[in-house]
Amino acid sequence: MPRSLPAGLLALGLFTVTFAVNLQAPLYDAYAVESDVGATAVTLAFAAYVGGLMPTLLLLGGLSDRIGRRGPVALALILGAAATALLVQVPGWTSLVIARVLLGIGTGLATTAGTAYMTEILGADRARTAALIVTSATSLGFGGGALATGISLGLQGPTLLPASYIVLFVIAPTLAVIALVLPRVDAPRPVSLLRLPVFPVGTWMFGAAMALAWSTTGMTIAVVPLELAANDLGGWTGLV
Template sequence: MISASKEETAHLSIIPFIFVLLGLFMITIAVNLQVPLYTAYAEQAGYGKAATALVFAAYVFGLIPVLLFLGGISDRAGRKPILLVALGFSLCATLLMIVHPSIQVLFAARLLQGVGLGLSVGTCTAYLIALYPEKSGWIPTFIALCSSVGFGGGALFTALLSFQRVSLTPLSYWIVLAFLILTMMGVFFFVPPVQGDTGKPMMNMPRFPKGTMPANAAIAIAWSVCGLVISILPAQLKLNGYELWVGPALFLINMAGVLMQPFVRKMNSSTALLLGFICLPCGYGLLLYGANSGSIFLVLAGTMLAGTACYGFTYLGGLQLIVERGKKEAARAVAGYYLFAYLGLGIPSVFVGLFADMYGTQIVLTLFFLIVLAACLILLISGIRQKQK
């Protein structure tokens, strides 16, 4: 990728910066826009929790191949075309759900959302660094904040507009569709292109340096809890009439982690991981107890506590460890880290959903809590012993 020169970037206004960030925000907000209505779509078609879990995981199935095999595509083709294509995938996914709101179409929409996110996840960061090299130190912070608010904000937006009247095509879909169109126009007309380099590799295959597997395992476990909050928890909350509260819960799980990140940055990576091993099972246990007892306050408190691990201690602490151990292979090591993260996000939800239909949601979620607790205890004890050496 050929970066713009200082002369070319010195005169740039803040407008391209805003539109690139808005592009990432709209893609991430669209990803979880339908989450509060998963149960409604499944019930409409006569399906159970396995279907909602599979639909949720479809986004991961679309995302991972793009990350693995097309990770360098914006280096070759240029940032602007790939960002526009990513926005196009999100727009098509949202439009599909407006035209035909059903669980079957939602599966296809989730695949499109995964491809769109996979194309944009590294493109926006690299795009802004190329356009504003003098602000490169701050850009990852803006990217992290923007994507985190987007991931939680989509579900929250739909939930807030559905509390009075539940619709299979809520107003939030139309508003996001309109903003996606406006964002594409803004990127096309107001963001300058950055020339690609055809010599760059297309693939970014992951690498797992020695000593990084605890961090990889930790993020897989942490994000599996996020996956359950999105895909399975709404069905359990519906027993007490709280299914739409999954929107605020998902927003809190993201924002709690974001608010914790400034403190985690000042910590040793190993210490941050150890704190994550404590917060994650405590948070999951609290939200599970709240869901079973009908206490939405405990559910929200539990999601916040789990969020400090999912997107705070475990996520950032693990990422720091990966970068430290990866050294010259840091980019490929980070790719491996995200591979574990997204596999954890999607695969456990499918199996939990399948078993929930067979044996009951409460039993299976409780059993999964015991698995998470055991895994965190093993990693915690192992980490403490490693620190004492």
């Protein structure tokens, strides 16, 4: 099998995992109304994503080294679909919190396994290319999910089951199965699941800058949909 095919399928899988993360952003206002909560509650729900992401990165960072790369990627895809299905079945603030936690767990599993897997598929001599592909796929996914739901709502009108959700329900399980049959190029190792963060000397300012940037981004993504909806501009949420 040519390397480009499994690399492309893996990139599509990573795109889909992050596609699911912000898929629900244009419907934040609808979920807030369902539970009669305000901007603060929605911001907390958005932050629940980190509550799933960080423990996964720290406590399960070595999982893909122990069991292989394919399983964590497949599980991440299923978690994305399950989180979205929960919001369809039980729309509201509580479901949004649970969904965001599940999405955080999925992202943590996919990013730790996906980057290593892409490097192994392409070869160590193309590590920079592998990192670029993973970064591009995930970045496009984070923005593409919200945009897809925004477009869906614009075409369908108000609904809690936009076409973008349906697309995810079809694609995610399919890619999960494909992920499990991709070629295995890693050798499982008996390493610790725990992966503590490493801070090289002199890098604290970069960490602080990223923390501030992520905080600002989180507040913006959580609040802007509510403000747009309050001004009858909810249809622009996905594009924004």
